[in-house]
Amino acid sequence: MHFNSSQISLINRAFTHAERLAETYFRLSHKEMKAYRYEVKTLEHLEDHEIVDRAFAHLCKYHCQNGKDDFQFFRICLQDDRILNAVERANSFIKLVPLMTYIATHELVHVIRFNSGESDFDAPLEEKIKEEEKVHNITRNILKPIAETDLKLVIDCFRDQYNIGDIFN
Numbered sequence: 001m002h003f004n005s006s007q008i009s010l011i012n013r014a015f016t017h018a019e020r021l022a023e024t025y026f027r028l029s030h031k032e033m034k035a036y037r038y039e040v041k042t043l044e045h046l047e048d049h050e051i052v053d054r055a056f057a058h059l060c061k062y063h064c065q066n067g068k069d070d071f072q073f074f075r076i077c078l079q080d081d082r083i084l085n086a087v088e089r090a091n092s093f094i095k096l097v098p099l100m101t102y103i104a105t106h107e108l109v110h111v112i113r114f115n116s117g118e119s120d121f122d123a124p125l126e127e128k129i130k131e132e133e134k135v136h137n138i139t140r141n142i143l144k145p146i147a148e149t150d151l152k153l154v155i156d157c158f159r160d161q162y163n164i165g166d167i168f169n
């Protein structure tokens with residue numbers, strides 16, 4: 001199951017929205033945010049090792065060396081099938097746009113914290129679990145002021161039953 005083109009454009013909008021929210025929350029300029037290199041890929045464009053079956057998203061860190069350009073970047077690997085499955089299973093109870101707004105915001109919080117050194121991508125599992133909890137809390141704080149009914153449902157679901165699964169793989 002892959003996202004169709006209209007779902008992909010909704011997802012792009014969710015990431016743009018999440019970027020603005022994260023900039024405001026962390027008091028970053030748009031330029032500073034852009035310096036945190038990340039890209040978003042959907043299932044169709046993922047490598048085998050980027051596909052995980054228990055997660056909504058898988059966050060990978062890469063190092064790129066090409067001539068004098070030497071940098072690291074993050075790839076947010078969206079698992080289309082898991083996300084679509086959650087939306088379908090929830091029977092219009094969980095909607096794609098608020099779910100993607102949550103996932104996008106959550107992933108950007110990780111990217112910002114890894115880049116600023118507040119969190120370590122290669123930390124031991126125990127620390128990663130604590131970090132995941134922190135990132136969920138920050139995500140909730142970012143989204144609370146704009147949360148209408150559909151987004152509130154998603155926030156509650158992540159508190160009780162969902163796990164994004166990104167850094168545990």
Ligand SMILES: [Zn+2]
Nearest residue numbers: 132164166167
């Ligand atoms: Zn996470």
